[in-house]
Amino acid sequence: MVKHLTNIEKATRDVKPSSYLDYRLFLKAIYMHCKESVHSYSYQKYADDLGFSGTTVMHQIVNGYRPLTLKAAKRVAGCFSFEAEELKYFIAMVSFSNAKSSLQKEVHFQELQSLKRSIVPDEIDKSLLDYFSHWYHPVIWELIGTRGFKNDVLWICKKITPALKPALVEESIELLLKLELINYDKENDTYRQTKNRVTTGHRIKGLALVSYHSSMIDHAKNSLTSMNGSRRDVSAITLSVNEETAQKIRGMIHAFQLQLLDEAERCEASDQVYQVNIQLFPFTE
Numbered sequence: 001m002v003k004h005l006t007n008i009e010k011a012t013r014d015v016k017p018s019s020y021l022d023y024r025l026f027l028k029a030i031y032m033h034c035k036e037s038v039h040s041y042s043y044q045k046y047a048d049d050l051g052f053s054g055t056t057v058m059h060q061i062v063n064g065y066r067p068l069t070l071k072a073a074k075r076v077a078g079c080f081s082f083e084a085e086e087l088k089y090f091i092a093m094v095s096f097s098n099a100k101s102s103l104q105k106e107v108h109f110q111e112l113q114s115l116k117r118s119i120v121p122d123e124i125d126k127s128l129l130d131y132f133s134h135w136y137h138p139v140i141w142e143l144i145g146t147r148g149f150k151n152d153v154l155w156i157c158k159k160i161t162p163a164l165k166p167a168l169v170e171e172s173i174e175l176l177l178k179l180e181l182i183n184y185d186k187e188n189d190t191y192r193q194t195k196n197r198v199t200t201g202h203r204i205k206g207l208a209l210v211s212y213h214s215s216m217i218d219h220a221k222n223s224l225t226s227m228n229g230s231r232r233d234v235s236a237i238t239l240s241v242n243e244e245t246a247q248k249i250r251g252m253i254h255a256f257q258l259q260l261l262d263e264a265e266r267c268e269a270s271d272q273v274y275q276v277n278i279q280l281f282p283f284t285e
Contacts, residue, residue: 007034007041008049012080017090018119021112021206023073023097026090028062030080050076067098089115109211116207127179131198132208135215136164138198140172141181142273145193160273162226196265213277220277238283246280253278 011033020026034041043059052058060066068076073094077087092115096108113133120126131137139160143149150156153166173191176182181198182191223232241249260276 006049006079007038008046008079009081010034010037012082016119017082017086017093018116019206020093021096021210023068023090023093024062024064026093027058027068031058031062050079052076068094070094070098085115085119089119113207113211124179127175129208130175131179132212134172135212135219136160136168137172137175138212139273139275140169141176141193141198144176144182144191145270146273147269147271149190151190162222197261216275216277217279219275246282249280253280 008030011030015026015029015033017023017026020029031041031043031046034046043062044055047053047055047058050058057066061068070091073091077090080090082090089112092108092111096105096112099105099108113129117126117129120129140156143156143159153169156169157164157166173182176191177184181193181195183194184190185192220234224234239249257278264270
């Protein structure tokens with residue numbers, strides 16, 4: 001007997017929870033997929049398909065007016081026909097989004113990272129996820145490209161702030177070789193960069209970037225008390241603007257980032273590694 005798939009089950013074949021960090025965006029993507037297949041599909045039908053009696057409940061959840069509780073998430077999960085790891089990811093994503101404390105969020109984020117690594121089929125994507133999940137991988141990669149770099153684990157450990165254990169440096173070099181971001185120069189017994197820039201693959205982009213930015217923001221915060229003021233530049237401004245001006249500022253930031261990258265590439269004798277963080281976010285709705 002042939003089983004007829006529901007609209008939601010069909011959508012789940014193309015839209016996977018592991019592509020998202022916010023369950024609301026995932027639920028919206030499922031809805032839009034159903035809407036494209038069946039033009040008359042509505043949020044009321046969506047709610048019915050997921051076992052909710054309230055006609056507006058899914059519209060409220062998708063738009064952030066009410067949360068999807070963990071209990072409700074476990075109940076509706078059966079309607080999606082998730083594979084085992086995708087089901088675990090969906091539940092973990094709901095727990096992450098609904099977490100009240102930063103500690104809870106961190107615990108669930110680590111769970112999401114672990115699940116993502118088991119779901120991603122490509123070994124390169126898994127390695128890229130590892131690369132962006134630990135702050136020292138990009139730092140060591142950049143250090144290898146500096147003048148005077150020494151192929152000496154202890155030298156690398158002493159060069160980097162905060163200090164690293166030798167085992168982490170060795171692990172990082174192995175990862176960089178695996179990703180082909182560096183190669184070994186046998187004649188000179190050293191490593192060489194093989195690329196100018198590193199980018200994420202589309203399958204890991206969201207999760208990898210959240211991990212990367214969170215870590216680098218923490219390092220910026222720590223630099224306020226751990227580093228001499230002459231070696232850092234930390235500034236912040238609070239502005240009142242309209243959305244049009246906010247978009248212009250985003251464009252200015254992007255242009256400045258490209259300018260920084262170009263300037264760094266023109267530097268022929270770099271001997272230090274710096275981190276530049278730029279954040280723009282609203283304090284009001």
